[in-house]
Amino acid sequence: METPLREVRPKVTLVVRMVASVGNYDYIIDYEFQTDGVMRAKVGLSGMLMVKGTTYENKNQVKKDKEGNEEELYGTILSENVIGVIHDHYVTFYLDLDVDGPDNSFVKVNLKRQETAPGESPRKSYMKAVRNIVKTEKDGQIKLSLYDPSEYHVINPGKTTRVGNPTGYKVVPRATAASLLDHDDPPQKRGAFTNNQIWVTPYNKSEQWASGLFTYQSHGDDTLAVWSDRDRDIENKDIVVWYTLGFHHIPCQEDFPIMPTVSSSFDLKPVNFFERNPILKAAPNFEYDLPVCGAKSDSA
Numbered sequence: 001m002e003t004p005l006r007e008v009r010p011k012v013t014l015v016v017r018m019v020a021s022v023g024n025y026d027y028i029i030d031y032e033f034q035t036d037g038v039m040r041a042k043v044g045l046s047g048m049l050m051v052k053g054t055t056y057e058n059k060n061q062v063k064k065d066k067e068g069n070e071e072e073l074y075g076t077i078l079s080e081n082v083i084g085v086i087h088d089h090y091v092t093f094y095l096d097l098d099v100d101g102p103d104n105s106f107v108k109v110n111l112k113r114q115e116t117a118p119g120e121s122p123r124k125s126y127m128k129a130v131r132n133i134v135k136t137e138k139d140g141q142i143k144l145s146l147y148d149p150s151e152y153h154v155i156n157p158g159k160t161t162r163v164g165n166p167t168g169y170k171v172v173p174r175a176t177a178a179s180l181l182d183h184d185d186p187p188q189k190r191g192a193f194t195n196n197q198i199w200v201t202p203y204n205k206s207e208q209w210a211s212g213l214f215t216y217q218s219h220g221d222d223t224l225a226v227w228s229d230r231d232r233d234i235e236n237k238d239i240v241v242w243y244t245l246g247f248h249h250i251p252c253q254e255d256f257p258i259m260p261t262v263s264s265s266f267d268l269k270p271v272n273f274f275e276r277n278p279i280l281k282a283a284p285n286f287e288y289d290l291p292v293c294g295a296k297s298d299s300a
């Protein structure tokens with residue numbers, strides 16, 4: 001047989017799924033282990049919406065003030081006498097990473113603009129990556145921003161690749177959310193882990209539950225925010241990274257009475273952990289291995 005010019009590596013993913021019914025919602029949590037070394041944590045939300053009753057049966061009954069502004073419903077009329085209330089969902093992941101051993105450092109790899117000097121080049125600017133090893137906890141409290149982009153690496157400062165890069169894995173955020181509540185609001189004091197999307201703490205077996213052990217009675221004194229504000233040393237130590245996946249939810253009629261699944265995820269991705277693309281170790285598939293699909297235009 002002629003040697004095919006084209007070959008591919010099939011993407012094979014092991015999915016470990018857990019579904020938790022919490023009150024009215026179902027949380028589908030998938031841990032995906034991929035052959036390129038990526039671990040993806042995915043959260044899907046479904047279930048029954050949180051609703052409140054109303055005397056309104058139609059939007060045209062909602063009271064208006066003199067200026068014509070409608071009364072604030074804090075939600076959407078989904079059906080006669082039913083309002084789906086605006087709310088958030090937050091799921092925090094406790095990532096007790098040991099990259100090539102227990103002692104790791106957290107590195108903010110900040111992308112920056114480098115301006116060229118006048119007359120140096122027809123170009124005005126380039127990009128550069130500024131690596132900051134985070135020394136203490138407060139510096140590891142991260143608010144994501146498109147206009148101040150960073151990568152977030154967890155490296156083993158004592159281990160390097162053949163060409164000298166520290167071995168690492170990075171946390172790759174995707175769509176998430178930040179709470180809009182006042183920090184002194186009781187639910188926000190308990191849920192203060194949503195004040196940042198990423199936190200880094202030194203490992204401590206008593207500090208595992210981000211909103212404290214007894215969340216409902218909590219005054220917020222036993223939470224990730226309080227631990228992290230002690231600003232302990234986190235360089236070259238056994239560290240824990242906390243990533244929070246959030247969803248703002250303004251309900252719409254399609255969410256009622258039962259919701260289609262909404263999902264988001266984040267990745268743990270190797271960054272100079274392998275010497276080369278680890279997928280090359282997988283046996284290739286060739287053209288003749290693949291199923292052939294053809295149009296069935298001649299069958300009546």
Ligand SMILES: *[C@@H]1O[C@H](CO)[C@@H](O)[C@H](O)[C@H]1NC(C)=O
Pocket residue numbers: 204205206207227
């Ligand atoms: C470990 O966590 C507990 C609970 O927050 C705290 O009382 C203790 O001081 C912590 N230990 C260290 C070494 O930070």
Ligand SMILES: [Cu+2]
Pocket residue numbers: 045087088089249
């Ligand atoms: Cu929701």
